[in-house]
Amino acid sequence: MVLLLDLQDFLLRARVLKLYRQALRVAGRAPEHAKAELRQAIRQEMENNRNCNDKQRIRFLMSEGLERLKGLDEMLDMQGH
16 A cells, blocks of 8 residues: 655655654663563553644654653653663
8 A cells, every 4th residue: 555645744754753753762761671571561651653644743742752751761761860
């Protein structure tokens, strides 16, 4: 199946993938005992919303994801990871 994206869709998809990569990088800084579970939770969250086509909902999920990522990053910084 060929998926045709307009420029807005393409850019939004790129931002989603960037957030996913950032989340996996931050998860890599987590303690060893929590890394796998954290990566699985990130992947599951992305998979749960994989087929979402509502641009407004995607933007909401992006902002929510960025806030959660920021919180995780700060928490890991405080713990020295």
